[in-house]
Amino acid sequence: MTAAALHDRAQLASAARVVVKVGSSSLTGADGRLDPDRLRALVDVLAARRAAGGQVVLVSSGAIAAAIGPLGLSARPRDLASQQAAASVGQGLLVAHYTKAFADHGLRVGQVLLTADDTVRRGHYRNAHRALTRLLDLGVVPVINENDAVATDEIRFGDNDRLAALVSHLVHADALVLLTDVDSLYTGPPSLPGSRRIAHVTGPADLEGIDVSRRGSAVGTGGMVTKLESVAIATQTGVPVVLTSAAQAADALAGRDVGTWFAATGRRTSIRLLWLAHAASTRGRLQLDEGAVRAVVERRTSLLPAGVTGVEGTFEAGEPVDLVAPDGRVVGRGLVAFSSEEVPTLLGRSTHELREELGEGYDRELVHRDDLVLVRRRR
Structure with missing residues (x-):
């Protein structure tokens, strides 16, 4: 030693x-x-x-x-x-x-x-x-x-x-x-x-x-x-x-x-x-496109609705969800800002579009970077 x-x-x-x-x-x-x-x-x-x-x-x-x-x-x-x-x-x-x-x-x-x-x-x-x-x-x-x-x-x-x-x-x-x-x-x-x-x-x-x-x-x-x-x-x-x-x-x-x-x-x-990284039991999954994966993993940005292609599970706003890459890898966990009932209407749309159509409050991040942790791949 x-x-x-x-x-x-x-x-x-x-x-x-x-x-x-x-x-x-x-x-x-x-x-x-x-x-x-x-x-x-x-x-x-x-x-x-x-x-x-x-x-x-x-x-x-x-x-x-x-x-x-x-x-x-x-x-x-x-x-x-x-x-x-x-x-x-x-x-x-x-x-x-x-x-x-x-x-x-x-x-x-x-x-x-x-x-x-x-x-x-x-x-x-x-x-x-x-x-x-x-x-x-x-x-x-x-x-x-x-x-x-x-x-x-x-x-x-x-x-x-x-x-x-x-x-x-x-x-x-x-x-x-x-x-x-x-x-x-x-x-x-x-x-x-x-x-x-x-x-x-x-x-x-x-x-x-x-x-x-x-x-x-x-x-x-x-x-x-x-x-x-x-x-x-x-x-x-x-x-x-x-x-x-x-x-x-x-x-x-x-x-x-x-x-x-x-x-x-x-x-x-x-x-x-x-808690998010090691103790939380997630309530659902958000499917990310490749651009969103790069933004979240490499640039450490928030997750926007435009980069999400699908949603699974039943959850309320503020509950933990897995962030999943197109190949099925879980790349992160986060506290989602909307419920599973609301998320489908937001997917793939820019915050500008959401603000114009749905009003203020819907033009924010789906998962804020302060409420998001990356999940390391196991060897």
Whole structure:
């Protein structure tokens, strides 16, 4: 590892605010039940960080896994209703253990249940930011989990990985630490001979050819793919990430050479655009002609009705839609200014024509550039 990379890691030791995400497999035993000893070991590490003056936000999976034993289940339930019931039972057990373990260090915890949209949706994120900031100011350790008991599609959102990345942006964290069931990212499945640890990643190019297809543990929902998706969210918005095992959490927080360090590749962005890029579920699709694709992608302009050839889906004004090139590629996402009922009458027409025929208010952008994000093509 280069001297610069080691210097980056060393800064984690003095970071003022860190988000730590722990997966179900790091908190449970082989039987799928919550393992209090594993949980206390993690709390000991986080409490030491607090004692040293650092703030910690804990994003913890494990609610559903914690209920497997008490409910007499043989494995993690697959149907949504059973998952929600298990989450309802298990969340109380999980927080009770955290409350006791942190209290042994003289610390209080505050439970915060979120969905990904709660962290970034306009009208919600300010409340979440204020609540979490106040908890930290009061010396409380926020324990965040996805609101699985009422979630629908979010319950399969990636074992809290993406939520943790969004939270790291929400609370203005200096770093994100992802604790999983492997100690690092490897060039292939860690069990295969020849797989090598990757100590430092500076950007997407460093991950080309890496096999991350291995599924996560039996009690969790996320695998390495979801970890890297959350890494991309965090690093692209200015938050560096360490990925390692819970057993190496203390060394990771101390800035030592463990796990994989992902350097920040971008700067903080609007939380609305972050939501559009990574968390929003789109309600429809706008088909663009080649000229509109060039204008939006290359010149970063707003999308005008003249460049749109078709519309799909049902949506209201202000809802997110995909912007699709003639070859079917999704090139962007944006908040559309008109409903799906209004859009067809606008397609292919200039703003001058629309103003002359329909009046003022119809001569504006279909998607304003301030409400638009580009979607990078996956390799």
